[in-house]
Amino acid sequence: MRPPELTPLFASADVLKGVGPHVMTLLKKALRMPPGITQPRVIDLLWHLPTGVIDRRAEPTVAAAIPGTIATLKVRILKHKAPPRGNTKAPYKVATEDETGRLDLVFFRAQRSFVERQLPVGEERYVSGRVERYGETLQMAHPDYIVAPEARADLPLLEPVYPMTAGLSGKVLLKAERQALDRAPVLSEWQNAPWLKERGWPSFHDALRRLHHPDDAADVSAGSTPLQRLAYDELLANQLALGIVRESFKAQRGRPVKGDGRLRERIATALPFSLTNSQRTALKEIEADMGAPRRMLRLLQGDVGSGKTVVALLAMTTAVEAGAQAALMAPTEVLARQHAETIAPLADAAGLRVGLLTGREKGRPRDELLGRLASGEIDILIGTHALFQDDVVFHDLAFAVIDEQHRFGVHQRLALQTKGGDGGANMLVMTATPIPRTLLMTHYGDLEVSKLTEKPAGRKPIVTKQISNTLIEKLIARIKAQLAEGAQVYWVCPLIESSDVSDLAAAEERHAHLTQVLGEGVGLLHGGMNAAAKDATMAAFADGNLKVLVATTVIEVGVNVPNANIMVIEHAERFGLAQLHQLRGRVGRGSRESFCMLLHAEPLTKTAQERLAMMEETEDGFLIAEKDLELRGGGEVLGARQSGDAEFRVAGGANYAELLSAAHDDARMILASDPSLTTARGEALRRLLYLFECDEAIRLFRAA
Template sequence: MRPNELSPLFASADTLKGVGPHVLTLLKKALKLPPGVIQPRIIDLLWHLPTGIIDRRAEPTVVAAIPGTIATLKVRVLKHKAPPRGNNKAPYKIATEDETGRLDLIFFRAERSFIERQLPVGEERYVSGRVERYGETLQMAHPDYIVAPEARDDLPLLEPVYPLTGGLSGKVMLKAERQALGKAPAFAEWQDPAWLKQRGWPSFGEALKRLHHPDDAADVSLGSAPLQRLAYDELLANQLALAIVRESFKAQRGRPVSGNGRLRAKIEAALPFKLTNSQVSALKEIGDDMGSPRRMLRLLQGDVGSGKTVVALMAMATAVEAGAQAALMAPTEVLARQHAETIAPLADAAGLRLGLLTGREKGRARDELLNRLASGEIDILVGTHALFQDDVVFRDLAFAVIDEQHRFGVHQRLALQTKGGQGGANMLVMTATPIPRTLLMTHYGDLEVSRLNEKPAGRKPITTKQIPKASLEKLIARIKVQLAEGAQVYWVCPLIESSDVSDLAAAEERHAHLTQILGEGVGLLHGGMNATAKDATMAAFADGNLKVLVATTVIEVGVNVPNANIMVIEHAERFGLAQLHQLRGRVGRGSRESFCMLLYQEPLSKTAEQRLKMMEDTEDGFLIAEKDLELRGGGEVLGARQSGEAEFRVAGGVNFSEMLQAAHDDARLIYQADPDLLSERGQALRRLLYLFECDEAIRLFRAA
């Protein structure tokens, strides 16, 4: 159970004054809610931090007010001049003055009774807003604040500026944030006092206060002490939670699995190439883990085309040699079928019985498959999320592989593991997105890591070139020549945001354009198509019946057409480096010379320029991943849209890598000294885990 003192923070935001159903809906759009949270809560407001400040501290006399600046003025109301009836376009004017001069307050489409209540004739008011000159007169249109002298303290002289959404005013957000701040209890300190002193950081409560109720404009600047303090709190919670999950997982008795090498030898003999050194060492690490009495959890990361699937198959064969079963789970149906097709000839050569289970298998065929699985007639089951379903029962699952790990949550990983019965299944997770060390710590800190950093023999280098959009017709002419020589081309259109044209419309337009020039043989593939149509289009391309495939980014992961040797990425400047690299990996799989053409729209931003240059300079996915992190900062991590990963709520930006490393080391020391978090600091750290909703770690504590 969550400690009582934290309950007010996890109450719905509509318990605050002024937050009704309409404002709650707007807050839902404006706040970055964590996965699974449907309605904004008070804690979500606290993590919604200002990005700037409006300084209202200047309090000149009217005559000294500088046009074009924000000022707070004390004035007396002289008279109201309402617009003529029926003329909505004319302004409502209120003449005011102080002892030095006159200021007109201007309102458009104003409600007369409201203004008369706010600004009664003959009374003094503080008004704050932008002062402008109109002819000889000073004006203030729609003052941001109008307060009576006795309510002077309600006027925020340093007003935080929050990210908003259409229909949500800064004033409403500020009011909600101030109330949320008042709900935060005082906490016992969970950080090491010497560390706080060294960094010059305030307490947690003081940091929150200085961000939402700043005393100085510097408080909300990037890299400010209050912001750094909260960012470090979040990173420490993340690292401590991963340490707890990992150690508790390691502590569970696993199931030693070792084979006699009989099936693996047959698979190796059937391979058209020799295993690379990194494949051999990864297999040894995996084999050692499988044979140990502890439960295995390992990440296999390898660049596109580094031979991860073969390593996974050899490891699964070990489980079958031991008399058990194995499973391979992929995030999409296309990728699951791709894996099954890649594995099938090698599995046949070794006498392994393969099954495929996706959402498409239904009725009698599905029942038959599940019966064969339960009786042990299937050695290896390849599938999608369908593998999680309750009626999918293995006779004896000893080893599970999850591909593209970042598309699945920890809970899904655990769900598949439990199908392994007593001792759970040994687990290997794979990713073709090379992950920088920093991000390995934040998102994969609970995993041991094996890395494939060589390409199998015979893989051809890919020539990558930047081409301005103005040279489009020249590029198409060159492609026409290549097609006549038997080439095949992927043409990718990007996801288009803030535009009237959807990515589908852009792809359809390009498809029509290329069909006009190149004739028949141009296919179209997009996310809106049903699975059967997608498969049919992909099959036609793989069989060579289509020469050009125009696609949205649905082809990013896992489509294998060895004859395709040209990749054109339209509006390449809109893609992240990791995604460009993934897309490029679709070519260079056959014997033909391969090309990747990065079509860009001028002018390029400095970051886009660096991205495209990096793509031209190297094919090393690990170098590219490090550069991607450097260009995007830690906050975006693997790119939320590409990976489904939640971003950090506070951390990211300044000193991200350095602070993450410190949090990683700190978490390890804490866990070694106080694994059950029972000390005084440990109890405070439990509060920190609750605050940042590190549910998996908290669940393990409660179970202990």
């Protein structure tokens, strides 16, 4: 159970004074909350960190106040001058003074009774806001704060500035943040004292206080010691949790799975190419894992077109040779069907019985499929999230492959594993997103890793060029000539339909334009279409009935049309490097020379220039991934925003890679010396896991 001292932090935010239903709705928009959490909590406010401060410490006299600066002034109220009745445009003015000069406080569309209550004639008040000169007079329009001398302490001299949402007042949020801070307990230290001293880092509680109630403007700067401390805490919690999941997994009794090679031999013979050296190495590593008495959990990362599907099929065939079943799970229906089509001819050659289960299979066909699966008549089941459902029962699942792992959480991975019965299923996770080492540690720290670094023989380099969108008609003319020679073209647009807000070329408009210029044979594919329409369009393109496919990024992962040799990416400057690389990987799969044209608007930002230049320079996905990490930071590279994965709430800024590497090593040492976290530091670290909601790790401890 969660330690009682943390209970106040996990209470709903509406326990705080001034946080009613309306403010809760606004907080829900402003705060980043973990997946599955629908109502803001006190802890979500604590992780909502300021991005800067407003410094109100300058307290000059009125005469010494500098126009254009923020100042806190002590003044006496002289008189109120309301605007003429009916004139809503004229301001409401309040004349004030100190011993050195006069200051007008100015309010537009103000309620007279409110202003009179705030500023009673003859009394003193502290006012804080921006001082401006209007003619000969100094004035302050709509002071940020008006407080009586006895309430002076309520005026935040260093006021944190938080990310906001429309309708949420800064004062309301600040008040809620201060109350959340008051509920934060002082906890036993979980970091090593020498490490804290060496870094000059404060305690956890002091770090929180200095961020939400800064002593100095530097406290909330990007590399500040309070921020670094909390970032390291979060990374250490992440690394510990992954380490615990990994150790727990290794400790579970596995199921050795060994084949005799007869079916794999048939597949190898049916392949139109021989395996690359890195494919052979990966298969040896997977085979060794499968044959071991512990459970297998391995990541296969390979660049676009490096032959991961073939490796996965041969590994699944090993399980079938051993008399068991295998499963392959993909994140989308399009990708699941693509895998089924790629695997079908090879499976036929080996006599493997393959089934496909997506959300579209319903009624009697679905029931029949599940019956065949449960009786062992299906050797390999390919599908989407539908594989998680309770009524999907395998006769004997020994091996499971998850494609594009970053779209699935640890929980989902475990859910598929448990379908493997007593010994659990051996697990292979695949990704076509080459992942830098830092992200491997963060998102895949619980997996062993195999890499595919070569492309199959016969794959030609893809000529990549950036082109200004002013030359679009020239490009279309060149494409027309290529189409006459049998080429096929992907044309990717970033939006589905026209928008008043954006000037981006929309897929529907581009489709209409290309149809006008190139004639029939131009298809359209976007995320708003139903699955059957998507499949029909893709099939028409794959069969060559469509020559040009205008699409949004739904074609990014897994679509395989060997004859397609031209990729046009419109508004390429709006895409991330990894996404550009994934899209380019849709061409260059056949014997024709292939091209990737990066259409962009002028002028390009420095970052966009670097991205497009990198695309022209190299096809090496691992180099591109490192550059993407450098340009974008860790939180976004794996598409976390799109996939619903929780990004880090504190970590990800200055020194990210260095802190993550240290946390990775620290977690390994902790678990090596105190695997059950029972020492004094171990107990404190358990609280850290609860604080950052590493529930999977905590659940495994409780089960142990």
